[in-house]
Structure formats: C-alpha cells, structure tokens
Amino acid sequence: MNFEIPPGLTDLLQEFTVAVLRSRPSNLESFAADYFNNLNQKVNGVPKGIGLRFQDGVSNKDEHDHTSQSGTDDEEPAPPPSRDRRKSVSAERYDPEADDDQDYVKVINPKSDEQRKRLNDAIKHILLFRSLDQEQMQEVLDAMFEKAVKPGHEIITQGDDGDNFYVIDSGKYDIYVNVDSKNRKLVGNYTDEGFFGELALMYNMPRAATIVAASDGIVWGLDRQTFRRIVLKTAFNKRKKYEKLIEGCDMLKSLDMYERMNVCDALTSQTFKDQERIIAQGDKADCMYFVEEGQVRVAMVNKKNGADPKATTEKEISRVGPGGFFGELALVTRKPRAASVYAIGPTKCAILDVHAFERLMGPCMDIMKRNIDNYESQLTTIFGGKTNISDLR
Structure with a gap:
C-alpha cells in the first residue's frame, strides 16, 4: 500500500526532533504535547512559550548557562528550516557504527604554546569532550583552528548545513532565530565562554539558529570530519558501553x-x-x-x-x-x-x-x-x- 507524505510533515518532525535534542525533557510525552499545542497557538496568532533552548548547541544544566538576562525560557518553537539554504557537503549521514575510518586523514593546525593554553582553558568544561582519552583529546586539539571575528560577523546561519563546531575563546556572541523570511529574534547570547554548532553535525540537521559576533572575539573551530570521527563516534561508543552497564x-x-x-x-x-x-x-x-x-x-x-x-x-x-x-x-x-x-x-x-x-x-x-x-x-x-x-x- 502506498501512502503520500503530507506536505510539511518532514520539516515538522525534523524541527520537533531538534527541539527534543536541545531541551532533553524528562517527560517526552508532556514535552510533545506542550510543543505542538504551542505551535498550534502560534499558527493561530496566539504565541505562548514552552521553555525551549534555540541555539545550535547549548551546554546541559550541569554546565554553564549562556542565555541572556532576558532569558529564553519563554521563546516560541524555532520555525522550520529555510528551504533555500545553501547546499553543503555535510548533507551525508554519518554512521558511527560503520568501520569506515580508512579514508580519514588527521588534520593538524600548528599552534603556539600560548594558543594551546588558551584552547585548553576554553574546552576544559565541555561535556562533549569528557569521554575522549588522552590520544583522542590531543588529536582534537591539533585539528582545531583559531578564528578572529569582528562585530557583525555571522559565524553560523540558521538553515545552513553544518561545516564546523565552535568553541568560544573570547568575545560576546548573539543568538538569533528567524521569525519569518525577513525578521529574526534575539533569544540569548554567550560571553567569553561556551560552544555551539554541534547539533547540525551530530544529527545531520540544518543549523537551528544564527550566531553573530557582537564584539571583537576569538573562536576555535573543529572541522566536521574530525568532530564526527572522534567526538561523535566516541560519544556513541560510550553510550553503548554504559547502556550495557546500567x-x-x-x-x-x-x-x-x-x-x-x-x-x-x-x-x-x-x-x-x-x-x-x-x-x-x-x-x-x-x-x-x-x-x-x-x-x-x-x-x-x-x-x-x-x-x-x-x-x-x-x-x-x-x-x-x-x-x-x-x-x-x-x-x-x-x-x-x-x-x-x-x-x-x-x-x-x-x-x-x-x-x-x-x-x-x-x-x-x-x-x-x-x-x-x-x-x-x-x-x-x-x-x-x-x-x-x-x-x-
């Protein structure tokens, strides 16, 4: 029997999946009910927040909270990804179970002692890196590259496919979510610490927000291939190991x-x-x-x-x-x-x-x-x- 997928269903489910992965609700059924009720109210012109986190990569509750003073607890669900986003080489799906690392080439970006110290300080509280062993951590540090930004520089753009994962060294960065095709809304910010961009790489989803530099600053980037082959694969293997344990x-x-x-x-x-x-x-x-x-x-x-x-x-x-x-x-x-x-x-x-x-x-x-x-x-x-x-x- 053939079934026709209703228009918009794929985008709707993708956006809901991203919301779940960002918010990590303790009660998925209750979260889903609130999410779709809120979305329905928004469609009918009565927006009401349900406490989502919009940025493409925020730390868990047990890490630093990087939202702005105004907060993002009352924001609306992020809109469906832009249909005219650029084509990207990251669209392929990565399977962490597949043994296909033979084509992987280590990336090394030389750094001074001072740069390496700043990088170490920037990543030491990042939960994503906790499961890496010393050799893997060294490989990640070698692969990361420094990028200086000026006010107004758009580091990632909502709707684009992911290319890099970013860790903040210094500076202030604003988080925007598109309201419609012409307007966007400020929903939070980072100041001198934090990370973003991992969701698009981990789940093969478009960027869920736009990150714009609000001051002079420095970020460290990690390319998509290295992030997936080391960070994502290690996190996957860690989860499998602990699944059996518990x-x-x-x-x-x-x-x-x-x-x-x-x-x-x-x-x-x-x-x-x-x-x-x-x-x-x-x-x-x-x-x-x-x-x-x-x-x-x-x-x-x-x-x-x-x-x-x-x-x-x-x-x-x-x-x-x-x-x-x-x-x-x-x-x-x-x-x-x-x-x-x-x-x-x-x-x-x-x-x-x-x-x-x-x-x-x-x-x-x-x-x-x-x-x-x-x-x-x-x-x-x-x-x-x-x-x-x-x-x-």
Whole structure:
C-alpha cells in the first residue's frame, strides 16, 4: 500500500526532533504535547512559550548557562528550516557504527604554546569532550583552528548545513532565530565562554539558529570530519558501553529509555588501585558510582551512642561487583557519607556527579529512599540493636 507524505510533515518532525535534542525533557510525552499545542497557538496568532533552548548547541544544566538576562525560557518553537539554504557537503549521514575510518586523514593546525593554553582553558568544561582519552583529546586539539571575528560577523546561519563546531575563546556572541523570511529574534547570547554548532553535525540537521559576533572575539573551530570521527563516534561508543552497564540495574528500571540514555551521556569513568579508598565515611557527597570492572567493599565505623567516639575499627558491610552501584545514599539524604568504600583489586567505576544525579534521577528517588530501610536492617544485624544510618556518621 502506498501512502503520500503530507506536505510539511518532514520539516515538522525534523524541527520537533531538534527541539527534543536541545531541551532533553524528562517527560517526552508532556514535552510533545506542550510543543505542538504551542505551535498550534502560534499558527493561530496566539504565541505562548514552552521553555525551549534555540541555539545550535547549548551546554546541559550541569554546565554553564549562556542565555541572556532576558532569558529564553519563554521563546516560541524555532520555525522550520529555510528551504533555500545553501547546499553543503555535510548533507551525508554519518554512521558511527560503520568501520569506515580508512579514508580519514588527521588534520593538524600548528599552534603556539600560548594558543594551546588558551584552547585548553576554553574546552576544559565541555561535556562533549569528557569521554575522549588522552590520544583522542590531543588529536582534537591539533585539528582545531583559531578564528578572529569582528562585530557583525555571522559565524553560523540558521538553515545552513553544518561545516564546523565552535568553541568560544573570547568575545560576546548573539543568538538569533528567524521569525519569518525577513525578521529574526534575539533569544540569548554567550560571553567569553561556551560552544555551539554541534547539533547540525551530530544529527545531520540544518543549523537551528544564527550566531553573530557582537564584539571583537576569538573562536576555535573543529572541522566536521574530525568532530564526527572522534567526538561523535566516541560519544556513541560510550553510550553503548554504559547502556550495557546500567540495563541490569534494578534501580534504573523506573527510567524510560530516553532518561537512561541521558544517564549514559552524563557518566564518566575512573580507575582505582587495589585497596584504594574511593569514598571516606563522613565526607561530603558529590557523586555516586556504578561498578564497571572489579569489586569494592563497603565498611563502616560504628559511631552510634554508647560506642567509643574515637573508634577507628571498621566492619565490612557488603561488597559490590560489576553492575552494582554505591554512593547514592548520601545524595538522597543530603548528609555526609555513611560508609567508606575501598577497591578490591584494580577497579573501574562510572561516576554520576551530584548535578547530573539531581537532574536525571528524580524518577528513581522513591526506590532509593526505600533502600534506606534495607540498609538499616542490614546494619542492625551487623552492629546489633536498632541501628540508624544517621548513628554511624
């Protein structure tokens, strides 16, 4: 049976997809309902904002917020891409699973020590680069090129196909979204930091906004091929690896697939030596851990009433192996660490920092709170008598 695609459907779905990828909503169904209701109101002349982020590449909530003082939380959905955008060599789809790197040629743009230092400072907080190993990071740094801009210079244009990814070194940059074929609206800005342009490269979509220099400044560019072959492919492989790690985690089964993918993207890896202390009892909590390889032991010093307050003898509480997790308790209770954790042999853990935890783990909170009762029952058996977690801090 043949079906005719209604005019405008492809553009409509593409624009909705870009909005989802930019906003990363925790509830996709609710976001979709708001998005299309708002779009319908706009078509009928009654615009109403739904809190979208328009720029072609903004950092997550746990990175710096680069919107203007007026904010973009009440902006309308971005209009469909311009149909007369220039033809670009980036229109081909990139498949990160395909083993087609034999044609890839490393790009090296020479830099002085001073340039390299500025570049390092500019990219050190970019989440996209966190999953790169040292060799990959060096290759990205080698490939990036410096570009000086003057006020009014249009760095990327809404509707164009993507050519480069950009990191800001210095200067102020305005973010515009087209209102119609002749007018555009200022929806935010960057000042001396930030990045943009990755969405068009990652998802083979046209530029979702126009970025214009509002002052003298410097940006660092990374060509499309290098970005895709290194940054995109590494991020894809990282997601696949962590998908397998967390798919067996009972706590995360309350998350939908989209939410689990966000958790995968936020994880970073760290290795520990045999007997190295990963968490110290009494310390402030800043992250939770998932065990990738190896094993850890959880130990506590009993500091409850009646015990020697200077006691230092620890009792082993439990052990956690691959696929298990620890460190979430202090993040749930917002209290210091209740136990110490040590590596047993070489151990590798995936780490979810406190900001990502608070942003992504809301649907799991009830499960984690129920786990507190299980922990306390276990402690009562080990230490004797009714034992609360708060007694052991």
